[in-house]
Amino acid sequence: METFDVSYIWKFVPTVLNYIPITLNILLWVIVLAIITGVVLTIIRVNKIYILAQIARVILSYSRGVPAVTQLFILYYGLPRFLLIFHIDVTRWDGLIFVILTYGLSMGSAVSENLRTSLQSVDRGQVEAGLAIGLSRWTTFRRVTFPLAMELALPNFSNIIVRALQNTSLAFSVGVIEMMTIGKQMGSVAMHPIEAYIALSIIYYAMYLIIVYLFQYLESGIIGGKVRKIA
Amino acid sequence: MNKKLRIMTLVLGVIFGGAACTSTAAEESSDNKVVNESTEETILVGLRGDSPKVSYTDENGNFTGYEVEVFKALDEVLEDYQFEFVQTEFPSLFPSLQEGKIDIVGGNLRRSDEREQNYIHLTRSHLYMPYRIAVLGDNTTINSLDDLVGKKVGVGEGSLQAAILQTYMDNTGSEIELVYLSAADYPSSLEAGKIDAVIAPAFALEVYNDSYKGTDISFKAVGEVVESEEGIGSDSNAYFYLAKGNEDLRDELSDALYELRESGKLSEISSDFFLEDFPSQVDEEKEAEQINN
Numbered sequence: 001m002e003t004f005d006v007s008y009i010w011k012f013v014p015t016v017l018n019y020i021p022i023t024l025n026i027l028l029w030v031i032v033l034a035i036i037t038g039v040v041l042t043i044i045r046v047n048k049i050y051i052l053a054q055i056a057r058v059i060l061s062y063s064r065g066v067p068a069v070t071q072l073f074i075l076y077y078g079l080p081r082f083l084l085i086f087h088i089d090v091t092r093w094d095g096l097i098f099v100i101l102t103y104g105l106s107m108g109s110a111v112s113e114n115l116r117t118s119l120q121s122v123d124r125g126q127v128e129a130g131l132a133i134g135l136s137r138w139t140t141f142r143r144v145t146f147p148l149a150m151e152l153a154l155p156n157f158s159n160i161i162v163r164a165l166q167n168t169s170l171a172f173s174v175g176v177i178e179m180m181t182i183g184k185q186m187g188s189v190a191m192h193p194i195e196a197y198i199a200l201s202i203i204y205y206a207m208y209l210i211i212v213y214l215f216q217y218l219e220s221g222i223i224g225g226k227v228r229k230i231a
Numbered sequence: 232m233n234k235k236l237r238i239m240t241l242v243l244g245v246i247f248g249g250a251a252c253t254s255t256a257a258e259e260s261s262d263n264k265v266v267n268e269s270t271e272e273t274i275l276v277g278l279r280g281d282s283p284k285v286s287y288t289d290e291n292g293n294f295t296g297y298e299v300e301v302f303k304a305l306d307e308v309l310e311d312y313q314f315e316f317v318q319t320e321f322p323s324l325f326p327s328l329q330e331g332k333i334d335i336v337g338g339n340l341r342r343s344d345e346r347e348q349n350y351i352h353l354t355r356s357h358l359y360m361p362y363r364i365a366v367l368g369d370n371t372t373i374n375s376l377d378d379l380v381g382k383k384v385g386v387g388e389g390s391l392q393a394a395i396l397q398t399y400m401d402n403t404g405s406e407i408e409l410v411y412l413s414a415a416d417y418p419s420s421l422e423a424g425k426i427d428a429v430i431a432p433a434f435a436l437e438v439y440n441d442s443y444k445g446t447d448i449s450f451k452a453v454g455e456v457v458e459s460e461e462g463i464g465s466d467s468n469a470y471f472y473l474a475k476g477n478e479d480l481r482d483e484l485s486d487a488l489y490e491l492r493e494s495g496k497l498s499e500i501s502s503d504f505f506l507e508d509f510p511s512q513v514d515e516e517k518e519a520e521q522i523n524n
Contacts, residue, residue, distance in 0.1 A: 018292070028247040077330050091331045092275070175317050175327075181280065185288055185318075188281035188415060191442040214243075 008195035009202075012186055016203055022178040023207075026096065026168045030103040031161065037108025042115040056112075063109035068167050072102045076174045095174035103167050110160045118153035119145065158215035162208055169204070179203065271313040274480075276302050277333035280318035283438045284504045285339060294318070298337040298471075300500045301357050301491070308487050325350070328474050335484070336472050339432060342463045343391060351475055354485040356468035357497060359512040360432040361456040362392060365439070367421055368449035373428055375454035380405040385412045385420055385429035391464055392430040395457055422448055430457055434505055466517040 041060070044052045063071070076098045080091040122145050130140035172181035180200060187196025278286040278298055286296040294316055306314045317333050324336045328350065339360055340346070366373050373379065376399060386392040386409050396407055410426050417429045418439040431439075439450045459465045473481050491497050497510035 015290075015292070024247060077326065080330065080332075173320060173323065175319050175323075177280075177318060181318070182288065185280040189283045189287045191283075191415070191418070193415070 005192060008192045009199045012196050012199035015186060016179050016183050016199055019179045019182050023168050026099060026171060027165055029100045030107055030164050033100060033104025034107035034111050037105055038111025038115060041108060041112035045116055060109045063106045068106060069170050071106060072174060075102045095176045098174055099171045099176055103164060107160055107164050114153050114156045118149040121152055122148045154219055158211060161211055165207060271311055273313050273315055274335060275317050275333040276314050277317050277319045277324050277327055277336040279321055279338045297501060297504045304491055304496055304500060305487055339469050340472055341469055342466050344463060350472045351481055352470035352472045353481055353488060355489040356470050356513045356518055357488055358469040359467060359509045359514060360434060360469045361467040362430050363433050363452035364428050364454045364457060365431045365436055365450050365452055366428045368451050373453055379407050379428060382427040383408045383410050385410050385417055385426040387412055387414045395459055395464055434509055437506055468513055468517055
């Protein structure tokens with residue numbers, strides 16, 4: 001076995017750190033798209049708009065049932081072919097776009113599920129009270145249902161974002177150069193893959209801790225009370 | 232809203248905004264286009280990112296390696312084209328070629344039945360990559376193909392290596408134990424004694440010795456070149472592959488490559504990466520064999 005050399009870990013870390021902006025960039029766009037998708041899906045499902053709700057359910061099922069990597073490749077190879085029927089050529093699009101589309105949709109389903117269950121878990125009593133004192137349906141939603149639902153949904157959002165972060169590490173399979181890509185390559189070329197993966201783990205874990213801390217801070221602020229440890 | 236939430240949004244906005252800005256900067260600086268006039272046609276070159284000496288990212292973050300530099304040289308010679316690199320994992324190389332996501336691929340590719348059927352390759356080779364029997368430097372028992380009988384031999388990706396050994400076993404009625412490994416595990420497996428020998432491309436030996444520099448482990452090639460008597464397995468040249476239908480591009484690139492080889496430019500590039508002058512050793516007879524196809 002190539003001797004395990006701890007010094008390689010410290011050699012790899014700085015180079016990987018250079019690619020954090022790209023990973024964050026992917027994460028940002030995925031979150032944005034996920035929120036938009038999630039909200040749209042939730043609206044469709046809560047209001048049970050007939051055909052759209054069926055489609056939504058299919059999309060949801062697919063996103064949760066098929067592994068993320070597979071979804072990625074289906075979109076990466078499949079979407080261009082599909083669009084070619086309409087004479088739109090997206091074959092040469094940067095892999096990055098496919099990554100964001102795939103995970104935006106996938107995480108969007110998770111967001112939607114989260115929102116839907118949170119909304120449904122809101123104490124009916126509160127809603128009725130709001131209506132009883134004369135608040136309009138929309139105002140009740142805005143000032144009663146929504147805040148209460150957010151309180152319930154927030155912890156889960158941290159899980160979703162963490163999952164999105166882990167998913168970015170698969171972007172290399174469609175040619176995107178981010179932390180995982182460069183880490184694997186360096187490890188391969190230097191013939192010290194283990195040290196490279198350890199370096200990657202350290203950085204991913206650090207990012208995970210930051211996200212968790214962020215959410216703890218948020219929760220303590222909004223709920224105004226107990227700070228629950230999510231880690 | 233809540234004050235904390237507002238602060239948080241602001242902070243996150245700055246972080247992500249900064250990320251978005253610096254990441255575009257990072258992309259631009261690691262861009263590998265050789266900038267020229269915009270009237271040129273862009274050719275997307277799919278290469279591995281993890282092939283030492285051949286296509287990899289160096290300590291300074293530059294994508295380089297023998298194949299990379301060959302394409303850069305082609306870029307300079309061919310004014311009508313502009314080459315852009317796309318780093319892909321090895322299993323994705325051909326599917327991406329198939330789907331039209333890239334125009335040409337490299338990756339130390341020899342001819343194989345499957346590739347002959349579905350793709351076309353340049354009629355000129357950029358590298359001679361014969362398979363050799365590789366053993367530890369202090370090995371004295373294995374000196375030829377015959378000595379592999381009864382030994383454990385590591386073979387890999389290309390089933391070509393396994394196929395050649397299989398043919399040998401069928402012809403001589405002897406047994407060689409084939410151990411399937413990924414190429415990256417070859418040197419460590421040899422060192423650990425898990426296998427007695429591997430069948431690896433000649434240039435790979437330089438990679439192994441490089442990575443064990445400063446230790447007392449070394450690797451050497453023994454015996455003759457391992458290749459088939461005839462047919463596809465007898466062509467030890469490496470080629471760049473294109474999707475079918477690109478015959479004109481293939482011919483243009485092949486001619487340009489030939490010129491680079493004849494002028495010694497390829498050998499010059501090779502000397503930056505390899506000790507041995509592989510480009511000049513290209514088996515022209517085998518190359519010519521398929522020009523007539």
